[in-house]
Amino acid sequence: MSEQAIHLRRVCVTYGSRHRTVPALRDVDLDIAEGEAVALLGPNGAGKTTLMHVLLGILSPASGLARVAGHSPRRAVTAGEVGAMLQSTGLMRQINVGELVRLVCALHGSGPDADRLLNEVGLTDLARRRATRLSGGQQQRLKLALALTGQPRLLLLDEPTAALDPQARQAFWASLRQRMAGGATVVFTTHLLAEAQAFASRVVVIRAGSVIADGSVAALVARLPSAEVSFIPEKADEARVAALRSAAGVVSVASQGGRLILTTTDVDATLAAVYASGARPRDVRIIRPSLEDAINDLIDQES
Amino acid sequence: MIRYALTDAVCLIRSMYFLIFSVVFSAAFYVMFTAVADQGNGDPGYSTAYMVAMAVSGSFFGALTGAGIRLGIERGDGWTRQILLTPLTPARYLAAKSLTAWLAALPAILVVFGLGTALNDVSLPIGRWIAVAGICWTGSLVFVTMGILIGLLSSGDAVQFVALGVFFPLAMLGGLWFPTDTYPAALRSFDAVLPTTAIRELGTSLALHTSGGVARWVVILAAWALLTAAGAVGLASRVTRTTR
Numbered sequence: 001m002s003e004q005a006i007h008l009r010r011v012c013v014t015y016g017s018r019h020r021t022v023p024a025l026r027d028v029d030l031d032i033a034e035g036e037a038v039a040l041l042g043p044n045g046a047g048k049t050t051l052m053h054v055l056l057g058i059l060s061p062a063s064g065l066a067r068v069a070g071h072s073p074r075r076a077v078t079a080g081e082v083g084a085m086l087q088s089t090g091l092m093r094q095i096n097v098g099e100l101v102r103l104v105c106a107l108h109g110s111g112p113d114a115d116r117l118l119n120e121v122g123l124t125d126l127a128r129r130r131a132t133r134l135s136g137g138q139q140q141r142l143k144l145a146l147a148l149t150g151q152p153r154l155l156l157l158d159e160p161t162a163a164l165d166p167q168a169r170q171a172f173w174a175s176l177r178q179r180m181a182g183g184a185t186v187v188f189t190t191h192l193l194a195e196a197q198a199f200a201s202r203v204v205v206i207r208a209g210s211v212i213a214d215g216s217v218a219a220l221v222a223r224l225p226s227a228e229v230s231f232i233p234e235k236a237d238e239a240r241v242a243a244l245r246s247a248a249g250v251v252s253v254a255s256q257g258g259r260l261i262l263t264t265t266d267v268d269a270t271l272a273a274v275y276a277s278g279a280r281p282r283d284v285r286i287i288r289p290s291l292e293d294a295i296n297d298l299i300d301q302e303s
Numbered sequence: 304m305i306r307y308a309l310t311d312a313v314c315l316i317r318s319m320y321f322l323i324f325s326v327v328f329s330a331a332f333y334v335m336f337t338a339v340a341d342q343g344n345g346d347p348g349y350s351t352a353y354m355v356a357m358a359v360s361g362s363f364f365g366a367l368t369g370a371g372i373r374l375g376i377e378r379g380d381g382w383t384r385q386i387l388l389t390p391l392t393p394a395r396y397l398a399a400k401s402l403t404a405w406l407a408a409l410p411a412i413l414v415v416f417g418l419g420t421a422l423n424d425v426s427l428p429i430g431r432w433i434a435v436a437g438i439c440w441t442g443s444l445v446f447v448t449m450g451i452l453i454g455l456l457s458s459g460d461a462v463q464f465v466a467l468g469v470f471f472p473l474a475m476l477g478g479l480w481f482p483t484d485t486y487p488a489a490l491r492s493f494d495a496v497l498p499t500t501a502i503r504e505l506g507t508s509l510a511l512h513t514s515g516g517v518a519r520w521v522v523i524l525a526a527w528a529l530l531t532a533a534g535a536v537g538l539a540s541r542v543t544r545t546t547r
Binding site for chain 2: 056058077078079080082083084086088089090091092093094095099103104106107108109143146147149150
């Protein structure tokens with residue numbers, strides 16, 4: 001496998017007929033190095049799943065270049081370089097969980113044994129159950145086992161934790177961290193931004209088929225300069241509020257339910273001003289922008 | 304590919320739908336129309352000829368279930384997409400499905416032939432048993448290609464209707480269930496070009512040691528096999544599409 005796990009250049013994908021086409025991806029450029037954990041974020045219909053399908057060779061770009069692990073996407077999959085979980089997949093009928101994992105292990109010809117994988121995803125006790133009779137969350141864990149079969153160097157996961165309970169979600173990310181420690185590259189889509197913030201070293205935001213932001217979580221959040229300082233003042237006369245309004249960094253001051261809310265670009269200076277104002281603040285809260293705020297702001301700007 | 308086909312065949316055998324419509328129905332029809340209510344009107348070769356016909360009928364449904372119905376359902380369920388995320392290529396997947404379907408054609412042949420011996424004293428030299436079974440099983444390859452074509456044409460619940468829509472007319476007009484000479488002339492005219500008639504005629508003429516236009520039936524079978532295989536190859540790219 002080359003150093004570049006994913007290399008996309010000016011990739012365009014369109015849906016529809018010759019007479020009426022809908023662009024799904026527009027000139028997407030993306031390079032992901034080995035070992036990165038990248039979250040693909042964006043609203044529904046942004047093109048995240050389409051991008052996953054291109055990376056797996058399920059969809060061919062109308063134009064542009066797509067290379068995965070130094071190969072064409074389809075070849076990378078058949079070479080066992082890629083493991084994937086997709087939203088649009090199901091399970092084989094009339095087969096037990098254990099048989100299914102053993103079958104996929106056999107197709108890979110190598111990789112970890114089925115029992116170890118079942119244990120890793122917590123399905124050992126359900127190995128004899130029909131795969132299609134598992135609950136939604138259990139099926140998702142089984143799909144993770146299938147994705148991990150063959151020890152792929154690149155994992156492409158489309159909303160992998162959608163049906164998982166919090167405990168299973170924790171175990172899921174623990175599994176992936178283990179893979180990452182072994183050098184695997186992980187690319188995942190999610191609408192749970194806390195997961196992206198916790199797991200991804202890099203975030204790629206897609207909107208209407210285009211990449212609108214690409215960077216670390218910290219860098220994306222830093223795009224939003226303002227934070228909120230709020231408190232319940234014991235003394236909040238007009239003069240004090242006016243003084244706070246002109247304090248360093250303060251962008252605006254609002255009052256809500258007895259609290260004063262100051263939007264500021266400089267939390268430290270604003271806090272100093274609040275205490276210096278003599279307003280005698282109680283229950284002081286500082287709310288810094290989250291990844292969700294940053295994404296929403298980006299999407300609003302692009303709109 | 305072999306491993307996938309064998310696992311798939313085991314799963315298919317667990318399907319009540321396959322067991323009932325391919326094996327149990329063929330066996331029950333054979334027993335009913337030969338041992339329970341003899342419809343042969345004293346024809347000494349009737350139980351042998353009907354044995355071949357029901358073996359072809361069962362193998363037809365087995366191959367259709369193994370290939371077409373299962374392929375269409377797997378495309379609809381999204382299993383096809385899931386398995387193609389492994390090193391199994393679309394071509395190998397379709398080859399495995401074809402092998403599964405061909406294996407699925409065998410149980411009905413064996414069960415009905417066993418019943419012919421056990422209940423109706425059908426007796427053939429061992430070499431001829433093997434040859435007749437071989438004709439029925441080799442002939443069922445046309446049902447395999449037909450099944451793959453159906454599984455690529457339709458998916459989800461629709462595939463069962465399409466498969467049954469092919470199975471019933473071809474089985475009935477091909478004289479697998481009832482002798483075609485009892486049909487009106489308009490219906491009877493179809494049987495001369497059907498693959499079901501061809502396999503039945505080839506098997507029966509060998510089992511009863513009669514001559515019956517072998518070359519013509521072989522040409523008809525080959526034509527059906529080529530046409531359906533060409534159709535399946537033409538639609539093979541659909542295997543990566545899913546209805547989910």
